[in-house]
Amino acid sequence: MIALEHLTVRYVGRRQPALADLSLTLHPGETTLLLGPSGCGKSTLALTLNGLIPHSQDVATFSGRVMVNGCDTRATPPSSLAPQVGIVFQDPEAQCVMWNVADEVAFGPENLCLPPEEIRRRVGEALAAVGMAGWEGASAWQLSGGQKQRVALASLLALRPRVIVFDEPTAHLDPQGVREVFAAIAALKQGGDHTLILIEHRLDELMPMIDRVVVLGARGELIADGAPHAVFNAHFDDLRALGVWLPQVTLLGARLGLRPLPVTLEQAELALRAYVGSAFHPIGNGHQPEFRAANGPAAIEAHALTYRYGAREALREVSFAAPEGSLWAVIGSNGAGKSTLARLLAGLLPLREGALVIRGRDARRLSARDWSRAVGLVFQNPEHQFVAATVRDELRLSARAAGLDAGRREQRVDELLERFALARYANANPFTLSHGEKRRLSVATLLITDQPILLFDEPTFGQDQQNAQAIQALLASLRAEGRTIGVITHDMALAAHAQHVLVMHQGRVLAQGAPESIFADADVLRRAQLLLPPIGELGMRLGLRPLPLTVEAFAKLAQTPAYA
Amino acid sequence: MLERRNPLSKIVAVTPLMAIAALAGDVYLPLALTGLALFTLLVGGVAPKRILGALIPLALVALGFLMLYPLIVRRELVMHTPAIARIGDLVIYAGALRFGLVAMARVLALVSLSLIFSLTTPVDDFVRALVQQARVPHRVGYAALAALRFAPLLRDELAQIRAAHRVRGLARSGVVGELAQARRALVPLLASAIRRAERAALAMDGRAFGAYPQRTYLRRVTLDWADVGLALLLWAAAAAIILALQALGWLGPLSFVQRV
Amino acid sequence: MRGLGIAMERQASVLKRPLWTTRELLTAMVIAVVFGIAVVSSTYLYAAVLGLGIFARSAATGLFFLPAAFAAYVLRKPGAVLLVCVVSGLVAIPFTPYGLLVLGIGGLTGAIGELATWIVTRYRDFGLPRLMATGALAGLIEFGSVLASSLRSTPLTPALVVLATALSVGAFVVAALAGYALANAVQRTGVLANTALGREQMEAQ
Ligand SMILES: Nc1ncnc2c1ncn2[C@@H]1O[C@H](COP(=O)(O)OP(=O)(O)OP(=O)(O)O)[C@@H](O)[C@H]1O
Ligand SMILES: Nc1ncnc2c1ncn2[C@@H]1O[C@H](COP(=O)(O)OP(=O)(O)OP(=O)(O)O)[C@@H](O)[C@H]1O
């Protein structure tokens, strides 16, 4: 059992505490979902549970106490805390520290000085528990993200902790990885021996497992605590105002005015069957509401693009047309060739085989400068683009590189500072901005020359809900200015908002078209190892066609006369 | 074959040979040692392609030595040897050229000998051996393993950062441009690496890293007769080379001070 | 103020901390790794540097001192310089054609740099003048070690010996300066908040 008693934690250099006078008891065998807005102290709470705060992370204030099975964490050495509470972190790259799987899983038991035979036995058991038996000899570089996270879980299981905390374990994974990690968590839950604490934002998939929901407020205080159904129903408006992730089906239920709000997919399915009742028309009533495949002129047209890194083929005969003025999404599992494609389109890689037409002009005939004025590429990590000491200098540098003359330069910089709401931070260091501000700045540095086509490589990767939404809004506003926006993404909810989707797998195009038709094709999803967004899953179960993928689309569908 | 030998035993085996190569005063000994090293590598199962990959840049450097030495050697030392070329005021003496040749041969020998270790030893095995057999503190060794694991990731990230800068039109060519680019890339790279390090440290501490003064090991680094045999064989071969050269009168002086 | 901050941290964890925490160890080592891949194993630099023959060592060792100065300035701990130089060498082994030799250069530079850092800063004062003095001293010791370890420099003309010494001292001073400048640039990004440098700057404000 874990008990937090009036716990207050404040980081060095911060005025506000990250956790404020928090009291909470976690019961054995229970699965708790921890929710709260970004920066409310969820990760901080996780770190206090196995003593990493205060033993490994300096903090300015640590008052109250955390009791783990009757021991105060402050006075308990890591050697006895680690076998009780384990944490799976967000970043698979940073938490796998050894060079191969067996060593990684053995790392903890070795630290505890267990005898080699015992370590070997535990390594085998732990890997079997996460479905990675037989991978002992694999090197860390051979593993996919999902496999790395499962190895990370195994390396904790080898210490046999009864409590396991998951701090956004799927934030850096592709859909296949998400599925694998959730399966591993579900298996743990099935075993029934573990107390699980989950910090996650893909709630729809998790909800059936959750026994209890704990919500923290913006200042790290307790806001709600109870069974999921009770918490979401009693506090829905507060939670929404707070900017907490909520299950998509709950949002849909609220939108449709259902009471009580559904929390799991099953509940939503049940409620909606009752809601639409006998007027319910499955599949093919011929009615086409607002869905349409975007036609018209293409911003980018590719014919049989092939690209090789040395002998390794990354793209094979990729052909597509990205409609002008659309939000265009490229999806596919890790290593499918999405980033390679983006770089090729942005002129960063040499165009060797195939043809590329950008806004009606043969890309081979474009000068490097014209190309970069036509297509901009925003990288996944905004920090990678920063080179200057202040936000303003960052923009100035871009303006100079774009060849604007001195007078025009300052004017353009000011325009962009205004346009992206960064004027307040003109003199701040780019790295000290928030995630959302960094993203805006990285777009601003690129937009100096006002490219009509902008490509984003995984813009919402590892972001929380607020940022993800802010990024979506940014994309929408850029598109509203008439630009063509291409996004490469693992976020199916983002892809669901696109007008045109390109599905890639192992360097080839598997399918392309309107998202409603792509996601309705079970065969494509399976082959490309993709997941339906939760609302799509619900629509599928209800047999709706065209398949609604977002809450808005579903709500519109429900209001059309055919269903009323 | 060489891959499976104990990393420390490989170092023990090649170090005396490297010392001798460094002391050589004539070209024959270092060249013979280079031959021995290449032979060992080939017999030890290293792909010729990898050896060439390491030797070609090296050959260029060695060539640089050969060209530079005759120009910088003190004149009194070589004035008594015949002049072989004149470029304006500059006289190239045979003795000076010989200095260059010897320096070049020494570099070749040193590097090829060290390849016996570096082409056949994964860095992680080396660090493990240091911890288990050379008493390097295990916390330091294992932290190094974790940090070294990031090397390929950080290389990828460096490439990404460069591409990101290129997209912004900040790339310049030429040596100065390259340097400016490297400097620009360092701040984001360091920032990201340091954050990664902090996260990795938490993940390690969360698994009781350094809980006790010692630790146990799933895999033990071993030392067997083949390791000892490798060292003895290399030493015997080197001794044979020295004796043979001595007999032929080609050994030259073995000393710190180079004479002509 | 400083005393108070430290006192609160100490009180939070009642367990004894190791001399080097895991976080510090890893921070020092990734700094070494970054420089190892970005600088030390840059083929351009190696070709340029080693083409210079006898001067190679002076300049190359100066290069190794850059990350070490960075880490020493950021972490302010005994051992940082040695650790960083050795790990830079380890990283560079697979990426350079010089094999084990890089590790040797790294170890030598580390020992020299550590000695100079200890003499000049005592791990307390890391102001710019002291960092430069550390570099100069390290450069002198390093050239001394070249002279002592191989009298091969005797075939060189005296002018070249002077030049090599100046190069060695210069390389180390420049490395110290560059490490200092870079550390301050990284400090401005906020990622060093948990290091000795970060804490010092925070208290200064
Ligand atoms: N090492 C640190 N030093 C200083 N402040 C920190 C540190 N880590 C976190 N904070 C701050 O403490 C607060 C709580 O952070 P925490 O990471 O626990 O939030 P979170 O709920 O996990 O957020 P997210 O949803 O974004 O992961 C935030 O304001 C954060 O900026
Ligand atoms: N610089 C490179 N050198 C060699 N191979 C590469 C390089 N970059 C990518 N690859 C390989 O090309 C293939 C496609 O990679 P790419 O990065 O385009 O995939 P992706 O779809 O963006 O994957 P992810 O979702 O993981 O970002 C992969 O097999 C990858 O290993």
Ligand SMILES: [Mg+2]
């Ligand atoms: Mg968090």
Ligand SMILES: [Mg+2]
């Ligand atoms: Mg990619």
